[in-house]
Structures are given as structure tokens and as C-alpha cells.
Amino acid sequence: MAKKRVLVVNGPNLNLVGTREPDIYGARTLDDAEGLLRAYARDHEIDIDFFQSNLEGEIINFIQKNADAAGIVINPAALTHTSIAIRDAIAAVKVPSVEVHLSNIHAREEFRRVSYIAPVCIGQISGFGINSYVLGLEALAGYLNDKEK
Amino acid sequence: MAKKRVLVVNGPNLNLVGTREPDIYGARTLDDAEGLLRAYARDHEIDIDFFQSNLEGEIINFIQKNADAAGIVINPAALTHTSIAIRDAIAAVKVPSVEVHLSNIHAREEFRRVSYIAPVCIGQISGFGINSYVLGLEALAGYLNDKEK
Amino acid sequence: MAKKRVLVVNGPNLNLVGTREPDIYGARTLDDAEGLLRAYARDHEIDIDFFQSNLEGEIINFIQKNADAAGIVINPAALTHTSIAIRDAIAAVKVPSVEVHLSNIHAREEFRRVSYIAPVCIGQISGFGINSYVLGLEALAGYLNDKEK
Amino acid sequence: MAKKRVLVVNGPNLNLVGTREPDIYGARTLDDAEGLLRAYARDHEIDIDFFQSNLEGEIINFIQKNADAAGIVINPAALTHTSIAIRDAIAAVKVPSVEVHLSNIHAREEFRRVSYIAPVCIGQISGFGINSYVLGLEALAGYLNDKEK
Amino acid sequence: MAKKRVLVVNGPNLNLVGTREPDIYGARTLDDAEGLLRAYARDHEIDIDFFQSNLEGEIINFIQKNADAAGIVINPAALTHTSIAIRDAIAAVKVPSVEVHLSNIHAREEFRRVSYIAPVCIGQISGFGINSYVLGLEALAGYLNDKEK
Amino acid sequence: MAKKRVLVVNGPNLNLVGTREPDIYGARTLDDAEGLLRAYARDHEIDIDFFQSNLEGEIINFIQKNADAAGIVINPAALTHTSIAIRDAIAAVKVPSVEVHLSNIHAREEFRRVSYIAPVCIGQISGFGINSYVLGLEALAGYLNDKEK
Amino acid sequence: MAKKRVLVVNGPNLNLVGTREPDIYGARTLDDAEGLLRAYARDHEIDIDFFQSNLEGEIINFIQKNADAAGIVINPAALTHTSIAIRDAIAAVKVPSVEVHLSNIHAREEFRRVSYIAPVCIGQISGFGINSYVLGLEALAGYLNDKEK
Amino acid sequence: MAKKRVLVVNGPNLNLVGTREPDIYGARTLDDAEGLLRAYARDHEIDIDFFQSNLEGEIINFIQKNADAAGIVINPAALTHTSIAIRDAIAAVKVPSVEVHLSNIHAREEFRRVSYIAPVCIGQISGFGINSYVLGLEALAGYLNDKEK
Amino acid sequence: MAKKRVLVVNGPNLNLVGTREPDIYGARTLDDAEGLLRAYARDHEIDIDFFQSNLEGEIINFIQKNADAAGIVINPAALTHTSIAIRDAIAAVKVPSVEVHLSNIHAREEFRRVSYIAPVCIGQISGFGINSYVLGLEALAGYLNDKEK
Amino acid sequence: MAKKRVLVVNGPNLNLVGTREPDIYGARTLDDAEGLLRAYARDHEIDIDFFQSNLEGEIINFIQKNADAAGIVINPAALTHTSIAIRDAIAAVKVPSVEVHLSNIHAREEFRRVSYIAPVCIGQISGFGINSYVLGLEALAGYLNDKEK
């Protein structure tokens, strides 16, 4: 079985994670998250393509250019609640995607509880700090394995 | 380190899972979910207390009687969207809880997108079939380990 | 042709019907309704399973245990407007169901005009006192006969 | 006991029923419905006055001109959700009325779930194809008989 | 000074006024209203064109055909709350118009408090039984006299 | 027949009418309105008690102190849309009241279309400049005469 | 004068009061509340029937079985905002009822400010810890005494 | 290839276009529109059936009677926002339809931005004066040609 | 222990209580309420400062001038639902306050169910006629005693 | 160039500023604000008319009596969100006005984010403690200077 390539896509301000507002997002950095993901990937025949941008359009470009990936783990951050364009990109490339969040968005401001992205994903994982990423990758791997059978 | 006791709480109709509406909830049964959970628990020093009820009040009774548990994985099913009483029970016993869902509730009817329970949980996992349970247990274990440090 | 078994399910407070608030619900009792239904059933090769409970969960239990019934006539009473769990139970067992109401819910308070149950039923009959039950059973019988053809 | 005259009033596009969109409205025509109604009427000392129009105002005219009828069975079709004028006509003539629908309006688009007409009727029957008409006539007859006692 | 021609336009069901629901609309008939209006008109150099229809489109036709009238007193009845088409007709012919109502629409059901017609009229008079008509004609006459100066 | 005493109550900023914003409220002053009203009153056995205040509470005081008046013509101005207290004062003294407005409030900002006062009045007259006052007094007189019969 | 029997009904999670979340609900237990109530009752010819359940349906059963009680003091807790069925039970048995709350529900989350139960009660008392119960019983006693006169 | 028959249906007040409110609807008349359409039709093997009515029901009648047409260009005018009945007529006859508007309805009052008709049409063209008709016919012709291939 | 000074503040129209609308507010007057309160105060080392005004601003003045009071019992009447300024006054002086209402505001018009004042009070008592005042004073006294401990 | 007279208008409870709730409104008093304003005014050829009232109507009176002022700096406090009457007063006198707030109203409760006054002002300044006043006066002066050119 060939290795599966999985995109890990990060929205605006996630590059600051771990250095700021640790009470909301936890004290570990995006590098820590990447480290955990690469460790998990190594053990499960997965190749990780890690990406962060503060520009909605660059995220769309990245998704379009990697439309042949096996899956996507995406933390759209603030764009979760405003970007129909990223939703359309995921719907267009039809790559199985999992939405993840560091904080529990369902326990925050009203406007953070609705996601434009989640309806075109397999599912959503929210609230477990950088562990959300690993759970998301694991959930994606499980989904892909089920489909292969 | 002593074993941690974790409640796995299932709301109404989940006893039918796997036998009915497989297009929404998948083809595996609640027994399958329990099996996966017990396997995971065995490897991670966790004791599972598995419970299902169609009665909101019995779920509350169960949570109250086990207020000394280390954590809760709860799939409130239809009660997710209507039960303030279960929310209050979890808030009262202050046991760290994770909300899980078989289907991606964010991609279903409007009234299934809002959860009364999630705001008092650590986080929410939604959309990965019975794998959501394992991910939820894992997320809970990660959270408890982080707190112990 | 074998007899068809039909569940008649009654939600909270319907056991008081006929003895209280006759201006809203009419002066005849639930026993009267049961009598009319049994009379109709006797003439139409139907077996009636009559059930009332004030507990949402017991209603779900009853529906699940009788998932092999040919049809359901259900008056969910106050639960009409709050119970997603009963909706899910009916959707799960896939037994053809008819929702009935003693009073015309469309002419009462705003919150009584919306039904969580109706969208998973064949149809809804509302406003004809205990006659709503007989009309509901008749409507169900008509539906089942059409399907058999 | 003298024969009772009952109006059966049909709103816009119902003349096409049975010939178009059978997946929503069933395969039987308005003539079939009329036939069933006349059969039922013959057996129950009822005279049927059958009427269809695509014009809201003609329906109002018809109701006004027949204000001495014993009852009305009305399927206002699309006008259910937009016509306060038909509501006012029924309220003005004070003829006991039953609202009927071929399809289950409570399981369709949001805008089809609210009825301006139902609050001035005895009740509403929805979802049983042309059988809704017969159930409506029967419900009306039951109501009129009860009042006579 | 030439006589002014004024249209008095009546919407659906107003032909029943005085004979039905006197608790809401009063006991006097539309003929009584016409009588009062003609008496007032005779004394004020006004010609009355009195019109009633249950059909929205006929009201529009009537307004269009009389686009050279000096003014309109209109009681749109139930169409007040639903007819953008009558609004557009009045806006198109640019004849100064006064909206009148027998009952106090601001003290009735929520849906009767909003008028599509009033924003294109000089003003609205509501609640004084058939006297609303005379007040409306008088208000219109005052407006026209002011403009002539 | 004894003279009837009628209160004419004016809300905030109406003392500026005629001197400011003539495009909205017309060019005639509140004194002009009072003059017209007194002329009408003289001819119809009515005594006018004319009052203006910019303070909601003073208006309530005035209404309470004159609870034996035969009727009220009230232009609550901006308080129309915010004062439940004036509504309660009118409801409490049970003096028949007519709400009047200089401008057509139904053609202005959204928040000016709803009145807390109108539901406890006989009716509302809106849009005819200071003529609205005379029409309001006339409407009130007509109402009182009808009641006397 | 015979002793009056008064039901004191407690909704879900109230059995935990005083032991958990003292910042919201105060530090005294439900037993303390019962003690205070029994003391008050002893002095005022009242018999207390004290009841707590986490099941909506059991509360309804309890109310129905005690439909001959003189009055009810009810703290529906979380069910305040979701249970139309308890509302209907109280409306059906027509026992004068007072709704009480430990915390000031009007100062908490939006969804806790609306009560389905209050509209069928004499009144509501909210915010005074377990003293709310005594005030509620006292209010009920006052109401019953007034009615007796 | 046989000529295609296309209905051009015009709603209320469109007969006044070009003569009134030219700032909103432009200075050209409905006759001008018909002229342009006939010119275009002549060049493209299309037969035009041109129809205008102020009555919703007559428009429905016209559509029903011409259910064998190849396509419809419809400007429902004010009925765009209120007529579920015309929507149902188009859905029933299943004739491919294009909705057109003279003015840009998306830049006008809030209530003019929603169309009941558009969801059952191929598409909508709005804002280009009578040129909207020609564009609509062209769009329809393009659609029909594509389907033929 | 020194006597506690308690303000009893009454909003607009409460001076009319007992003389008007007894079906809503009861037959006893504000003087009766004051009498009951003074009797209770005499027995509980409380000094009452009784105040009524129809002017929102005078109520604010009164509260500000008595910012050293031990507590406030306030019936804001109609201002309950409209006055953010009284809310701010209570929040600013930080005097513990109890909101009381004669009628059950939760069973009246929609706009009477929301209170701007309650969120800055200890609690709310609603529905027990003038007894609401005594219960309010008692609740306040209980609260103050608890704090002293 | 003659001195410009500027009104500084303060709404309810602002007389308490600096002495209460310093966490929201800052620790400086209204006198401090007046001092700063007078200092600024002295340097810029401005005369300050400083006014505070807890009564909406007195504020309106003050504005009307000073309709010849060159400008207004107004902090309507709680009346910002409820007073259409003050809005109408400013619109009527047409004196250029600037709305100021001590706290950042856009970061507080939902109901504090909407202003009835701002739409008739030049602009709004919010969140800078008593410095908001100076900024407001400066903004007003800048506006008046621009107009003079």
C-alpha cells in the first residue's frame, strides 16, 4: 500500500498559537502540532504537507494545487465562520476533509458556533488544543481505511 | 498510577445504531463501539462504564451517581439539542466530558447544529461513525494526562 | 390477508383527557377513543396496541420494542413540539406513522404550531377531538392498503 | 333529517393533480377525488358542491355565495400560505370548515408549514393524497353530527 | 372649480360588512358607508366612484382605468397585508390615496399591523367603523385643497 | 346635552412643529392645530384641554388627573414607539382615545411603524398634517355619539 | 379549617444543590430547603408533600396523582425552559401553582429567561436561594387564603 | 427543425410600463418590448405568445392552457414576491422558464429581493430595462438548444 | 443592630392601582400595599421610604439621592421593559434590589416578559398582587441578614 | 470671529461617574470632564454650556431652548438606546451634534450597541473615558471650521 499524502491546512493567526492567548488556545505552538502530526504520520504510512497562511485566497490556491491529495485536515480559524470560498474549494476538489479547532468553538461567542466549512467535511473536532490535530488526522486515516475496504 | 474510570453515556435510539439508517449512522452497532472502546481502554489503564438509555432523567441519574468518575464520553443523540437538564448535570458534577456524534451534525438539519451540552464539555467530535467514540475517549485521556502533569 | 398490528401511542397528560379542560380537548376520555379505535379495528382486520405514557423515554422504548408493527397512530401531545428523540425513533424503525391531535394546534399558541414529529410521518390530522384518532387510523389503513397493491 | 350541503373548494393548480408531479401529489386526479367524495356523500346524506379555481377572488366569491352551506372542505393549495382574504371569507360566513392537503405540508419547504386558513377551521388534515379529501369530509360530518346532538 | 372625481375602492369580503362579525367590523353595511360618502360628496363638489371586488387583479384594473381620478379612498381589507401589486398600481398612477380600515388593525393579530399599501398613500385611518370612510374622504379633500392653493 | 371635555395631548418636540422640518411635518404650527380644533369644538359642544410636554411622565400625570374627560386625542410623537407607560395610563383611565400623527408613520423608518399606544385606542389617523388632529377629534366625537345612542 | 396539602416539586439536579456550584445556587442543600418549608408549614396549617425527580415524566405522574392538592410550589429547574408537558399537566389539574428558582434566572444565559411553566402559574419567584421556596409557599398560602374569603 | 413556441408572461401593472415611473422602469413601453422580442423571434425560429394580466389566477390559467409550450419568459412583477401559486403552476407544467425584471430588484426594497418564482426557473435576469426580455428569450433559446443536442 | 432603611420605589400608573383594572392588578390600592409594608417593617427593624413617580428621571433621582439605603424594593411597572437608565442607576449605586410585580408578567403580552431591571437585582417576584411587595421586602431582609452573618 | 457656543449634554446617571463602577467608566468625575472641556474651550474661542439631567424630557427642553447654539456634544448614556424623542429634538433643531461615550459601547451588552441618536449626528466617539468628551469637542470644532471655509 502506497503512502497517503495528507494536507494540513492552517488559517489566519494560527502561526501565533502557543505564544499568545494561552488561556484560550493552550501553550503549545503550531510547530509542536506539526511535530506530533509528523510522528503520527511516520507510524501510519502518511505523508504530511503542512501549510499556514493568513490569506483566504492562498489557502484556496493551496487546496486547488493539491487536489490529488488523499485527505485534508483543516483548521480554518477565523475563516471558519466567514469563508464560503474555502467551502467551495473543498467541495470542488472533493478531497475528504476533517475540520479541527484548538478551542471549543461551541463554548465561545455566538458567531463562532457556526461553520461554513463543516457541512462539506466528514466531521469536526473541536476543543482539545493541539491534540485536536492528531485526533483529526487519526479520524481521517480511519475514514480512508474504511473506504478502502 | 491508578486506573481511571470513564463513563460512556449514550442517549435515545443509539441502541438501534448499525441496524437502522446505516446511510446516516454507519453499519456498525453500539456493541461494536463498546468493543473498540474496551480494547482502547485495556491498553490505556482505563475502566469503561458503558450506559445507554432512552430516558433523559435516567441519564442524569447515572451521571449523578457516578460523579466520582474521571471523565465522561457522551453521545446525547437527539437530547443534544433539547436537554438543558443534562447540561446542568454535567456542569454540576464537574466531571471532564467530551461530546461525540456518529454523524456530522453540522451537515444535517438546522436544529441539529446547536448543542446545549457542548458548552460545558472540553470539546466535541462529530462525524466519524463509531470511530467518534474512540477519538472521544482518546481526546479525554489526553486531556486528563495533560492535567496530571 | 393477515391482521395488521397498529400501535396507538399517547403522550403526556392524555390520560386526563375528557376529565379536564373539556373546552380545549372535548369531553370524551381516552377510553372512549380506545373504544372507537377498537370498533374500527375489528371491522378492518387490524390489531390495536394501545399505549400511554408521561415519559418521553418510555414512548421511545415502546416504539423500539414494536418495530415490527405495521403502522403507528401517535398523539405526542406536548412532546410534539420538543422531542427530537421521538422523531428519531420513528425515523429509525421506519414504521409508517400518522400524527394526530385532539385540538387544532394550528389555532393555538405559536409554540404549538410546529411539530418535530410530522416531517417523519405520512401526514398529520389535527382538531377533531377523539375523532382525530379514528381518522388517523383510517388514513393509516388507506396508506397501507395502497402500498400493498 | 335533511341532506347537508357541503362545499368542496379547491385552490390553484389542483386541476392538474394526478397528471403532474405524481411523486409529490400522487397519481390520482381531482376527478378521482370528486368520485370518492360523491360516493361517500351518497352514503351519508350529504350533497357535494365541487369547485376549483386558480383565482383567489373567485374562491372568495364562491364561499360568499354559498354562505348557507352546512360545511366546507377546502384545499387552498398555494393560497394556504398567502391568502388572508380567504381566511377572512371563512371567518365571515362562519361555515364550519376543514382544511385538507394532498401532500404532508409539514415535511416540505419552510414556507409551506404555516397556514393562514387553519386557525379559522375546525382542523387540518395533511398528507394522505386524495384520501385527505374523504377524511376531511368524514371529519366534517362527524363534527356536524356532534353539534346536532 | 370643477367637481373632483374620487374613487372609493373596497377589497375582499367588504361586501359582507354589517351582516357578519359585527363585533369586529360594526353593524352598518357597505351601502351605509356609500350613503354617508355620497352625502358628504354632494356637499363638497366631489363625484364618487364606488367599487368593490374580491379579486386583487380587478382592483388593479379599476385603478389603472381610472388613473385620471383626483384621488382614491381605499380599504384594501385583507390585501392590505399581502398585495405588493396594488401598492405598485397606486404608485404607478400617482393618484393621491388614503388608506382606511373599519377595525383598528393595530390592535389585532400581528400580521394585520403591517401594510404594503400605506407607504404609497398620503396617510392611513383605522378603527372608526364606516366613519373611517368619511374621515378618509375628508382627509383626501383637505389634502387636495391644500395642493391647489 | 352637556358639553364634552376632550383632552388633546401632544408628545415631545411637537412644540417645534411648523417651524422646523416642514418637509416632514408641514408648515403649520401647533397653535394652528389648536386653532382648528377649538373652531371645530365650538361648533360641536366640545371643550378642549390642550396640552404639550416633552416629558413622558408629565403626560401620564396629565392623563391621570383628567381621568374624567370624555375622550382623548393624542399625538405621542416619538413616544409612540417606546412608551408602554403611556399605554398603561390610557388603559387604566379607560378614556376613549384616538392616536393621531402629522406625518405618515407607515412610510417612514422601520422603527416608526409600530405603536405601543394604538392597541389601546379606538383607532389611529396618520399622515394629514395638522388636519390629522381635526380628523381625530371628529372621529372621537363620532365614536362618543354612537355610544350615547 | 382543615390542613391544606401542598406539593413541593423539584426538577432535575436539584438533589445536588448545596453540594455543587455554590456560586450560582448557594451553599444550602435541598434538605435545608425542606426543613425550612416544614417549619413554615407547621406554623400555618399546611401539609408538605416533598418530591424530587430527574425525570420529566415522573414529575407529571406525581402532579397527576396529587391533583386534589391545595397548591403546588414547583422549581422545575432546567425543565422550566423546555417542558411544555409539565405546563400542560399543571394546566390540566388546575391546582394553583407558584414557580420558584434558586438563582435569578433573568440574570443568566438567554435561554434561561423564558419559562414555559410560569404562564400557567399564579406567579414566579426567582433569585433568593432556598429562601425562594419559603417565599413561594408563603405566596401560595396568601393566595389560597384570599380565595377562601 | 420546427419552430419553438415561447410564452412571454407579464404580471400586474406592466401594461403601464414606459408611461409611468420611468426613473425606475425606463421610458420604453411593453409594446416596445414585444416588438424587440418578435424581431428576435423571427430570426431564431421562435413563435411568441405575448400575454399580460393583472390577475394572478389568469396568469396561472394561461400557463396551464399552454403547458405544451417550449419555454416561458416571465416577468411576474409584484407577484414575484408573493405568489406561491404561480411557482406551483410553473413547477407543475415543467416548461423551462426564465424570470426577467426591468429594474434591478436586488437594489430595491428588502421585500423585492426574494423571489418565490426563481427557484423553479432556469435562471433570473434583472435590471436591464426592456432589454431584460430579449436577454431572457436568448437565454431560454440557448438552454433549449443545449438540451436538443 | 441599627434599623435598616429600605426604599420602596413605584413606577408609572401604580398610584391608580386598586381603583382601575382590578382584573389585572387586584382590588387593593397602593396605600394598602404601603400599610402592609409598614406593618412588616415595624416588626423587623426596617425603616420604609415609600416613593411613587410617573417620571423615569425622578425615580433615578430618588435612587441616586438615597444611595446609602440598605436595600430597594422596586416595582418599575411599564418602565421594567424600557428603562436602561433605571437599570444603570441601580447598578451604579450598588444597593441590593428586589424587583416586584403585581401581575404575573410572564403570562401577559410578549413585550412584558423581558426586564431590563431584573439582571441587576437579587431576584424578581411577580404575580401575587400587593402581597408581592411584602414578599419582596421579606426576600430583601433575608438577603441582608445572610450577608451580615 | 465670534466665540462659538457649544452645548455639552449629559444623560442619566452621568453625575455619578468617577464615584461608581470605575472599572467600566473610569475613575474621573463629570467635573473633571467639565474642567478638561473648559480648558480646551478657552484655547479655541468656544463657550461651553454644560448640562446634566436624569430626565429625558428635560434634555429635550434644554436642546430646544438652545436651538441657536453652534454645536452639541452629547453623551445620552442609557437613553442612547431608547430615546427616539432626543433624536427627534436634535433632528428638529438641526444643530450639528457629536455623540460621545465613556465606555466602548460596541464591546458591551448587545442592547448597548445600537444608537437611536448617532444617525442624526456628525459622528460618534466611544471608549476613551472622559477623554471622549474632549475628542468630541475637538471633532465638533473641526467640523464647524470646515463648514466656515
Added chain:
Amino acid sequence: MAKKRVLVVNGPNLNLVGTREPDIYGARTLDDAEGLLRAYARDHEIDIDFFQSNLEGEIINFIQKNADAAGIVINPAALTHTSIAIRDAIAAVKVPSVEVHLSNIHAREEFRRVSYIAPVCIGQISGFGINSYVLGLEALAGYLNDKEK
């Protein structure tokens, strides 16, 4: 007459059109659209400037840099429903614009029915696949020709 330069602006994901989700957007590519447009342009003295970007800001840059163009045909795709910034750009440069859509946005999800862009355009064309572009260009050309006269 000089050639007119027209911008054709395409929003996010339109570069994928024709290759993905053909059931929604049709099977033809953006290159096909460009081909059709260039053919049309060649015949009508128009120069086409074709542009696509997934970045909202680049679209704004492009519009600003070409503010001297004669017209714009814009398909903002997902940004239609979220970008006030593109709306402001079009409003600022005042270049006559036409909004086009491949799919019928009025027949899709609720959030796709509202356009921030359309109110600052001449009109909107929606639902005709890549033919929408040609119709849009034609509509724009017609508008420009009319203005030249």
C-alpha cells in the same frame, strides 16, 4: 467609435469550472467562457480583459487599476455573499458593472441568495452556465450603447 474595454472578473474557484461539480456548474470550462466572450467581443468593437483570482484583495486591486474601463462583467462566486470590499471597490470606481452567475443562486442554499455586489451593479444574470457571461456582456453593451445616445 473607439473600441470599448470591458473587464471580465472571476472570483475564487472559477478556474475549476467545467472540471468539477458539473451537475451544478455545467461541463464547460472558464476557457470556453473566455472563448465565447472573445468571439462576441470581436463582433461588437469590444476589448476583453479577462481575470481570475482566488484572492478578494487581488480582485479589488485589478478593479482599481482598471478604473478607466468602460464596463465590468463580474462573477464574484463565493465572494458574492461575503465581500463588502468588492462592493465598495465597484461603487468607488463607478464603472458600470453586471453580476453574472453560472448556477441559479436563487435556487440554492439560503446563504447564496443574497448578494452584496448586485445593489451597486446595473443588474444580475444568474443560472445559464457559461452563457451567463455572454448574456452579461451583451447586457452591458446594450446599457453602454443606450447611455451614448
Added chain:
Amino acid sequence: MAKKRVLVVNGPNLNLVGTREPDIYGARTLDDAEGLLRAYARDHEIDIDFFQSNLEGEIINFIQKNADAAGIVINPAALTHTSIAIRDAIAAVKVPSVEVHLSNIHAREEFRRVSYIAPVCIGQISGFGINSYVLGLEALAGYLNDKEK
């Protein structure tokens, strides 16, 4: 005291200010604003970092890269109402910020009255043309000086 570095951040289309739509935004350019700001800065020991971009993400990048600045004056323009990402950037870097607007956004379209950015700023200044920038810088300087004390 060292010089303070202040970022002045400008959102989309502000580069066009002064050249377009002067009726809304005034006739002075962004360069004029920069000039005024630099003049003010020179006199107050402030260093200005002036930035404009039409891309939301570039604005976020700029804020992140300058997270050591002393303060931010930001005019987010159209992004005010749509960008949660810029809000999150400001909240993350925790640099004290002031939101400014050229036009009075509270007097424009409904959708321009709500700001996602303002709740994480010190305050908001809106409506004074380019003077809003200077006032904003001044407000920021005042805030920073207060904090230093």
C-alpha cells in the same frame, strides 16, 4: 521617554479616498490623512508606520510582524463588518487599538453598523472625515499616557 511607534492600518479601497465618492468620504486623500498624522506625531514623540492594503491577509501579516508596536489606529473599511480574522489578530498581539471611520457608519446601511473589530479595541471614532484619524491617534496617545502613569 522613548518615542512610541504607532501603526496606522488602512483597509481596502481607502487608497481611493478623496478621489472618489467625496459625498460619502470627503474630498481629502489618504495622503492628506497621512500628512496630518505625521504632523501630529512629530509634536508628540510618536513614530508613524503607515500601511494600506486591499488584502485582509496582508493586513494580518502586517499586524503580526509589528506586534511590538505601542498602538494601532485602524480603519478596516469594508472589512470592519466581515473580518473575524483581523479581530483575532488584534486580540492575539494585544496591541492597544483604536478603530476609526471616515463616514458615520451608524448612519449608513444596516450592515455597516456592526463591527467585528470594535469589541477588541479601546474605542471607536466614526464620522469626521480624515480628522477621524487624528482624533484616533490622539485618543490612542491619551490612553497610552494614562497607562504609563
